[in-house]
Amino acid sequence: MRVAQLDTAAQAFGDPAADIWSGITANKVSLVPAPVAMQTSRYVMSKWRDGQFGKVSSVGVQVLHNGEELAIRLEWENPQANLQRFENNDFPDGAAILFPLTRHAPLFMGAPGEPVDIWHWRADRPDTAHGNLATGIGTSSMVNEDAAVTRSLYRQGRWAVVYRRALSVQTPAAQTVQFTLGKPVKMAFAVWDGGNAERGGLKAFSPQWLEVTPQS
Amino acid sequence: MNKVEIGREIDGVVRKPKRQLAMVFDLNKCLGCHTCSIACKQQWTREEGQENMWWTVVNTLPGRGTPRDWEDMGGGFDAQGRQLPSLIPTREDFGDDFEFNKEEVFNGGKGVQNYLQPKNSRGEKPSWSPNWDEDQGGGEYPNSHFFYFPRLCNHCTHPACLEACPRNAIYKREEDGVVLVNENHCKGYRFCMEACPYKRIYYNHVRDISQKCIFCLPRIEKGVAPACARQCPGRMRFVGYLDDKDGPIHKLVNEWQVALPLHEEYGTQPNVYYVPPMSPPSIGPDGKVEHSKPRIPLEYLESLFGPRVKEALATIEREKARKRNGEESELMDALIVYKWPDDIFPDFVADPANL
Numbered sequence: 001m002r003v004a005q006l007d008t009a010a011q012a013f014g015d016p017a018a019d020i021w022s023g024i025t026a027n028k029v030s031l032v033p034a035p036v037a038m039q040t041s042r043y044v045m046s047k048w049r050d051g052q053f054g055k056v057s058s059v060g061v062q063v064l065h066n067g068e069e070l071a072i073r074l075e076w077e078n079p080q081a082n083l084q085r086f087e088n089n090d091f092p093d094g095a096a097i098l099f100p101l102t103r104h105a106p107l108f109m110g111a112p113g114e115p116v117d118i119w120h121w122r123a124d125r126p127d128t129a130h131g132n133l134a135t136g137i138g139t140s141s142m143v144n145e146d147a148a149v150t151r152s153l154y155r156q157g158r159w160a161v162v163y164r165r166a167l168s169v170q171t172p173a174a175q176t177v178q179f180t181l182g183k184p185v186k187m188a189f190a191v192w193d194g195g196n197a198e199r200g201g202l203k204a205f206s207p208q209w210l211e212v213t214p215q216s
Numbered sequence: 217m218n219k220v221e222i223g224r225e226i227d228g229v230v231r232k233p234k235r236q237l238a239m240v241f242d243l244n245k246c247l248g249c250h251t252c253s254i255a256c257k258q259q260w261t262r263e264e265g266q267e268n269m270w271w272t273v274v275n276t277l278p279g280r281g282t283p284r285d286w287e288d289m290g291g292g293f294d295a296q297g298r299q300l301p302s303l304i305p306t307r308e309d310f311g312d313d314f315e316f317n318k319e320e321v322f323n324g325g326k327g328v329q330n331y332l333q334p335k336n337s338r339g340e341k342p343s344w345s346p347n348w349d350e351d352q353g354g355g356e357y358p359n360s361h362f363f364y365f366p367r368l369c370n371h372c373t374h375p376a377c378l379e380a381c382p383r384n385a386i387y388k389r390e391e392d393g394v395v396l397v398n399e400n401h402c403k404g405y406r407f408c409m410e411a412c413p414y415k416r417i418y419y420n421h422v423r424d425i426s427q428k429c430i431f432c433l434p435r436i437e438k439g440v441a442p443a444c445a446r447q448c449p450g451r452m453r454f455v456g457y458l459d460d461k462d463g464p465i466h467k468l469v470n471e472w473q474v475a476l477p478l479h480e481e482y483g484t485q486p487n488v489y490y491v492p493p494m495s496p497p498s499i500g501p502d503g504k505v506e507h508s509k510p511r512i513p514l515e516y517l518e519s520l521f522g523p524r525v526k527e528a529l530a531t532i533e534r535e536k537a538r539k540r541n542g543e544e545s546e547l548m549d550a551l552i553v554y555k556w557p558d559d560i561f562p563d564f565v566a567d568p569a570n571l
Contacts, residue, residue, distance in 0.1 A: 040383075041379070041407055042379055043299040043379065043380030043410065044380070044382055044407060046301065047410070085421060085424065087421075088305060088307055088409065088419045089303075089306060138383050138384065139383075140383075140403075141401075199404075199405045200382050200383070200403070201382055
């Protein structure tokens with residue numbers, strides 16, 4: 001997917017309802033439930049063995065940049081918004097974008113020596129995405145509270161979330177993705193339906209990379 | 217040790233830590249005063265997000281417990297060692313953080329028209345709290361009965377919480393078997409709260425992590441007994457290493473076998489043991505004392521502590537009789553705790569005031 005440079009101020013695309021997004025092609029990325037066999041807890045494997053989770057079947061992905069900042073807009077269907085995290089069984093809705101930090105880092109949360117960078121947005125803290133590093137399933141660790149600025153909108157049974165970040169940042173390249181014009185970047189996606197008690201490995205995810213090339 | 221090995225029998229050997237700290241509670245000495253709960257609360261759970269946490273709590277039995285009806289919630293392991301599904305108790309199940317209309321009643325001039333009434337964190341009239349059914353118990357007059365029952369994390373040899381955590385954020389210490397949540401690693405998924413059959417794990421919604429009894433680890437490491445045990449006015453909380461042949465824990469659990477685990481059938485091998493309560497005899501329909509029938513039904517105690525209750529109670533009665541007859545009884549001396557704190561937590565006698 002090629003992303004043309006727009007001559008627009010970042011404020012114009014930070015809002016998921018901004019007009020500018022209606023002119024950007026949306027890629028429909030298919031999602032599947034995270035495999036039960038890959039859960040790193042026997043309890044989870046046992047209780048959720050019927051696979052009654054990860055039912056969000058696709059996420060619409062739009063990307064744009066203005067030469068300084070890159071924005072990714074995700075939109076997906078979620079029949080009920082779950083914003084709370086107060087009661088013991090409250091789980092907020094969430095979405096994440098995963099970027100490999102090495103050439104062969106696997107899409108399944110990375111591997112030892114093959115880290116991935118994960119931007120995790122959640123409805124209970126909607127203004128920033130946490131930056132996580134992971135080197136395998138169950139290893140994600142938050143390294144940056146403000147990996148990306150996020151704005152979200154829940155309307156007519158659908159979430160829309162825009163993640164915004166500078167193309168390149170000072171953080172060492174080993175810790176976060178850097179976007180260079182003309183260079184393809186791979187990404188993958190995950191969505192959690194909090195109303196179904198989805199958290200951790202209970203999620204829908206995209207089993208294939210989406211390759212995105214910001215162009216000058 | 218890999219988390220799916222801890223506490224499991226592999227090649228005929230149960231994989232467990234080098235040593236295991238344990239507690240024995242003598243239910244015949246529990247006053248139901250809640251000093252343990254308050255001591256723990258003061259020490260560990262006064263931060264925002266911990267308002268409704270009681271890492272240790274005292275319930276009245278027979279009763280519904282904390283959280284409400286926790287024994288019907290599932291969790292733990294089946295006989296084949298498979299994890300059993302369960303649910304997450306709600307704040308209301310645990311007993312919520314109450315707010316009272318103190319201002320209105322005490323200072324608002326409405327003390328005559330209105331009365332003091334609590335509201336839960338949803339602003340509703342509460343339906344439960346840790347001691348909602350305190351002193352109610354069971355049985356019909358004149359055979360009504362109850363006993364007090366302190367509960368806390370069992371620091372299990374085969375912890376269901378630890379095995380359920382997909383992030384390896386729960387670990388069991390090799391040197392003393394204490395089970396801890398690594399708060400830096402925990403992401404608040406709460407699978408531990410589901411898997412724990414004893415329901416002794418709480419959710420801190422402010423920090424988005426799970427929290428529970430830490431066996432007063434910072435105290436233990438300085439030779440000071442856990443706050444709940446040190447402060448217990450009834451001196452009924454014994455603390456020590458299970459393998460310490462000279463200590464009270466080993467004597468009560470392994471030698472005399474009068475201290476029994478709670479719900480052993482949950483399969484987690486808990487390390488808190490209970491000396492079951494003795495009870496006075498029943499009164500028959502004709503008003504006569506029935507010496508062979510204890511007031512607290514044996515079946516009820518067996519439902520908690522298993523089939524060994526009868527023998528444990530018989531041992532206690534036998535030793536009690538010896539003492540009454542002026543004979544020596546090592547068991548009675550141990551339960552009475554003549555020398556405090558040396559006889560009740562011999563490895564943790566340091567005075568916290570001197571820290």
